[in-house]
Amino acid sequence: AQRVTQPEKLLSVFKGAPVELKCNYSYSGSPELFWYVQYSRQRLQLLLRHISRESIKGFTADLNKGETSFHLKKPFAQEEDSAMYYCALSYSSASKIIFGSGTRLSIRP
């Protein structure tokens, strides 16, 4: 069965330090992976998709099929990056998405 695992519930780093939020998945098919973000008092929104291979707000994520991972990275954290981050996997023709349990990223000044 498909599953998304985010092993860290909370990640706290200093401003300017590198950030890596971990995400592992299990899926027998060809996965489509996403990162969603929820800032304080805002709705959940798409941050990036693996097939776009783009950098959004300085974040990147590379799909590693060998390790079944899709870790989110940013070289220099900023205070406005503090938020809840969810890794997600899309499957089936209905475009259903399952989410990991989320990681709360806290950037210390």
Add this chain to the structure above:
Amino acid sequence: EADIYQTPRYLVIGTGKKITLECSQTMGHDKMYWYQQDPGMELHLIHYSYGVNSTEKGDLSSESTVSRIRTEHFPLTLESARPSHTSQYLCASSDGVGYTFGSGTRLTVV
């Protein structure tokens, strides 16, 4: 502005009451979804719809029901609310590429 709207934002209701959570989108998306999320926990898919008159149950069993009579409208109903239904309910729609989420309804059943 094309968007997805959920009402109410907050609802406190007594046990046994019937409630309907509203979700409407103006983006013309065929696919719509309901997720349930407890604080700090993952989102669980409880219902989804491919289009008008199409509804399916999600991965998490739920006592709620949904309907899709119009493309833009995907309400969720609880016939008899119970304290175990206390949670946040998120509605989303998709054009097949990514999801757009509503602001959610935080439901408390007392």
